[in-house]
Amino acid sequence: MKFLAALGEQLSTGLRRSREYLAAELAAVLRPERPIDESLYTELEEILVAADLGAPLAADFTNRAREEVMFGTVTRADQLRPLFRRFLGDILVPAAQPLDLDHRPAVVLMLGVNGSGKTTTCAKLAAALTRSEKQVLLAAADTFRAAAIEQLEAWGDRIGVEVVRQEPGSDPAAVVFDAVKAATARNLDALIIDTAGRLHTKSNLMMELAKLKRVIERQLPGAPHESLMVLDAPTGQNGFAQARMFNEAIGLSGVVLTKLDGTAKGGIVVRIARELRLPIKLVGVGEKVEDLGPFDPQRFIDALVPAA
Amino acid sequence: MFDSLSTRLQAVFDRLGSRGRLTEDNIQEALREVRLALLEADVNFKVVRGFVERVKARAVGQDVLGSLTPAQQVVKVVHDELVELLGGSGHRLSPAQHPPTILMLIGLQGSGKTTTSAKLARLYAKQGQHPVLAAADIYRPAAMDQLRTLGAQLGVPVVGAPGQRPLEICRAAREEAAARGLTPLILDTAGRLHIDEAMLDELRTIRSEIRPHHVLLVVDAMTGQDAVNVADRFNQAVGIDAVILTKMDGDSRGGAALSVRQVTGRPIAFVGMGEKTEALEPFHPDRVASRILGMGDVLSLVEKAQEAVDQKTAEELVRKLREDAFTLEDFRDQLKQVRQMGPLDQVLGMLPFGKLLKGAPRELSAEQADLARFDAIIGSMTPQERRHPEIINGSRRQRIARGSGTSVQDVNRLLKQYAQLRKMMKQFKGLEGKLPRAGLPGFPTLRG
Ligand SMILES: Nc1nc2c(ncn2[C@@H]2O[C@H](COP(=O)(O)OP(=O)(O)O)[C@@H](O)[C@H]2O)c(=O)[nH]1
Ligand SMILES: [Mg+2]
Numbered sequence A: 001m002k003f004l005a006a007l008g009e010q011l012s013t014g015l016r017r018s019r020e021y022l023a024a025e026l027a028a029v030l031r032p033e034r035p036i037d038e039s040l041y042t043e044l045e046e047i048l049v050a051a052d053l054g055a056p057l058a059a060d061f062t063n064r065a066r067e068e069v070m071f072g073t074v075t076r077a078d079q080l081r082p083l084f085r086r087f088l089g090d091i092l093v094p095a096a097q098p099l100d101l102d103h104r105p106a107v108v109l110m111l112g113v114n115g116s117g118k119t120t121t122c123a124k125l126a127a128a129l130t131r132s133e134k135q136v137l138l139a140a141a142d143t144f145r146a147a148a149i150e151q152l153e154a155w156g157d158r159i160g161v162e163v164v165r166q167e168p169g170s171d172p173a174a175v176v177f178d179a180v181k182a183a184t185a186r187n188l189d190a191l192i193i194d195t196a197g198r199l200h201t202k203s204n205l206m207m208e209l210a211k212l213k214r215v216i217e218r219q220l221p222g223a224p225h226e227s228l229m230v231l232d233a234p235t236g237q238n239g240f241a242q243a244r245m246f247n248e249a250i251g252l253s254g255v256v257l258t259k260l261d262g263t264a265k266g267g268i269v270v271r272i273a274r275e276l277r278l279p280i281k282l283v284g285v286g287e288k289v290e291d292l293g294p295f296d297p298q299r300f301i302d303a304l305v306p307a308a
Numbered sequence B: 001m002f003d004s005l006s007t008r009l010q011a012v013f014d015r016l017g018s019r020g021r022l023t024e025d026n027i028q029e030a031l032r033e034v035r036l037a038l039l040e041a042d043v044n045f046k047v048v049r050g051f052v053e054r055v056k057a058r059a060v061g062q063d064v065l066g067s068l069t070p071a072q073q074v075v076k077v078v079h080d081e082l083v084e085l086l087g088g089s090g091h092r093l094s095p096a097q098h099p100p101t102i103l104m105l106i107g108l109q110g111s112g113k114t115t116t117s118a119k120l121a122r123l124y125a126k127q128g129q130h131p132v133l134a135a136a137d138i139y140r141p142a143a144m145d146q147l148r149t150l151g152a153q154l155g156v157p158v159v160g161a162p163g164q165r166p167l168e169i170c171r172a173a174r175e176e177a178a179a180r181g182l183t184p185l186i187l188d189t190a191g192r193l194h195i196d197e198a199m200l201d202e203l204r205t206i207r208s209e210i211r212p213h214h215v216l217l218v219v220d221a222m223t224g225q226d227a228v229n230v231a232d233r234f235n236q237a238v239g240i241d242a243v244i245l246t247k248m249d250g251d252s253r254g255g256a257a258l259s260v261r262q263v264t265g266r267p268i269a270f271v272g273m274g275e276k277t278e279a280l281e282p283f284h285p286d287r288v289a290s291r292i293l294g295m296g297d298v299l300s301l302v303e304k305a306q307e308a309v310d311q312k313t314a315e316e317l318v319r320k321l322r323e324d325a326f327t328l329e330d331f332r333d334q335l336k337q338v339r340q341m342g343p344l345d346q347v348l349g350m351l352p353f354g355k356l357l358k359g360a361p362r363e364l365s366a367e368q369a370d371l372a373r374f375d376a377i378i379g380s381m382t383p384q385e386r387r388h389p390e391i392i393n394g395s396r397r398q399r400i401a402r403g404s405g406t407s408v409q410d411v412n413r414l415l416k417q418y419a420q421l422r423k424m425m426k427q428f429k430g431l432e433g434k435l436p437r438a439g440l441p442g443f444p445t446l447r448g
Helices: A011-028 A038-050 A055-070 A079-094 A120-133 A148-159 A170-184 A203-219 A238-248 A268-276 A297-302 B003-018 B022-042 B045-059 B070-086 B113-126 B142-153 B165-179 B197-211 B227-237 B256-262 B285-292 B298-308 B309-325 B328-341 B342-349 B360-364 B369-377 B382-388 B394-404 B408-432
Strands: A106-111 A136-141 A162-164 A190-195 A226-232 A252-256 A280-284 A292-294 B102-107 B132-136 B185-189 B214-220 B242-248 B268-272 B281-282
Touching: A011 A038, A038 A055, A038 B045, A038 B285, A055 A079, A055 A268, A055 B022, A079 A297, A079 B045, A106 A120, A120 A136, A120 A148, A120 A190, A120 A252, A120 A292, A136 A148, A136 A170, A136 B281, A148 A162, A162 A170, A170 A190, A170 A203, A170 B003, A190 A203, A190 A252, A203 A238, A203 B102, A226 A238, A226 A268, A238 A268, A252 A268, A268 B227, A297 B256, B003 B022, B003 B070, B022 B045, B070 B256, B070 B285, B102 B113, B102 B197, B102 B227, B102 B285, B113 B142, B113 B185, B113 B242, B113 B268, B113 B281, B113 B360, B132 B142, B132 B165, B132 B227, B165 B197, B185 B197, B197 B227, B214 B227, B214 B256, B227 B382, B227 B408, B242 B256, B256 B268, B256 B285, B268 B285, B328 B369, B328 B382, B328 B408, B369 B394, B369 B408, B394 B408
Parallel strands: A106 A190, A106 A226, A136 A162, A136 A190, A226 A252, A252 A280, B102 B185, B102 B214, B132 B185, B214 B242, B242 B268
Antiparallel strands: A280 A292, B268 B281
8 A cells, every 4th residue: 555655743643642541541550560450450451441442352351361360471460561462463463454456447435424534534545546646536425415515526626636426415326327437438546435424223324325336336347346434533332333234234345443633542443353354444643635544553552552 | 232231130130149138249240230331332431430339339228129120120220320410301501691692512523513503503493593503614625515505404594604714703693693683693613623722722712702602512422432531621621511412313322421421510402313404302311321221212212203193103003012913004104104203223223122123124114115105005905904914815916916006026025024024023022021120211101
């Protein structure tokens, strides 16, 4: 994913904020001299929950810690830190996968619940591709939300990318059909499709999305090459239900984690990667076009559990 | 996943075999389950800690009431405590002595401020007032267009033009409201991070210059542990008077409500229940408490049904659900009503065991059901067929299809959906007994 320059300063500042929050508490619990007892396990579990990893995952890790202590492989509290980093690494390293854009046109379908950052991510991705000399087309398939089309068009103007659109309220499948046709006819590098936000519990809207995907498949076998669920970092345990249901209904190729520039750590993706085996492909760390990067598990782990 | 707290507590107490009085010893394990349930519902862990202590203090020493099992007794204590902490219902945003009353919406990016602004405008307009909206989000592309479009749909004026600064827009809106006698004035501000000092400064300036009567923090109900940081920082930096919880039409347990309430002490005024501008409801602590505990929101369901149909029809439906006496005629009525109530899956989502009702939502979504065609098909059946659809064989299907101008496939589809609904109701019946039996707040109507 060379076109997404490894994120520089921006990502570090974003992640640093989250880091500061957790680091102090973790440092207090994992002091070398602190005796390993029940209260330590409880506090550790709470810190993991505080990162939105979820109670089951937190319990699994503390159980693992108990085992290591029982076998004598861990004797001091601070040794739990590398243990936890490895535990996360085992889940997240395989989950970090690049986008598959090796097609012409590569078709990317952006989906997710309302307000998670789909439109912004479409624009950021289009801008990143344009920067590396790719020819990109955007499709405004959110025909439902007021001024969603204008929002994508404003981005298109800003980054110099054409937007395929129709009237508000028109059939998103028709927009997508036109867009795939145009991208194919013009032999473009990529087509990025912005869809309307929807809660994963609305079966009629999920069916609409499945239909959208079928339209693309029929028109261009093998496409869409990426169906990405956009999830924002403040989301709690419901993010798991979102990923599961979008995956069941549409079939996801990965997750984009946005708004990592806040204080939320986005820990729910660990559970998503672990239980659903879904790749985490991109992260968003701000509102500007350049605030997008590949998911870097090491940085993510550093933010959750600094090395020391 | 689905395992309501009461079921789990039941298992704990069954194991303990305890009866009689709740003691520190015999509720210890139960409290662990309570803690887990709250964490799963995204209540912040610090809030959970305090909460469990309070529940313990309240429960220990209580005699288990004759009609309750120990598990139910604990659920009741937990539920009551939650309701209390969530605060009163129907918090009203009091009108200002000198209109316009000014409401200012603030919150994170994507939390739903613009949609909520329009919902509030609609609510006040429906009450006969003349609201005005200020589009003070100059940063997100087309945010102004979004509010303008919504304003136009509602017939509510929107102030703000490209090139103006947020404070300027708010001032102009206040002047316009005063000049034209419009109230309330609703300020839609740009989403921002609670740690973005420059942007918080902007909110502080608007607050001190425009002097809104109610600063409303808009919080996404799907927010996790970070809700406390968000609420605390916004409250410290800008000051908030009440909270609006959005996207409660999904299946999130909404534990953020408790977190936000605890760290700010501010009441929750409204909950957002959908994308349309009418989907704004008053906050009911008892319902949200049931939801946080994974016990569903049966009262909302019944109320929703009542909105669409009248009380008697709703009771009738509940009775038929229970007695499994649901005919094709009922099916047709239901389809009609469900269309007014919102998608059936949303309605089912409010039931504690909604997710267990497999196979239903997909096929039965009201939007999918071709009502006009179904109407015609059912209209072509004999009364006997409507009441006993099992007699509808191949030749009857052909006759019905011909009579209704539809195809045999259509008739089959209808019968299939009906059969699915019946099946679903059987599941419903089977599950009903698993709910706590005593009169817990939150679900009186479904038990006769
Ligand atoms: N701070 C921050 N804000 C973001 C990020 N991504 C999107 N946003 C903001 O979140 C809000 C909703 O984004 P939008 O793309 O419209 O969401 P959509 O409804 O999913 O299309 C907008 O105000 C965006 O500027 C991010 O990575 N960080
Ligand atoms: Mg959008």
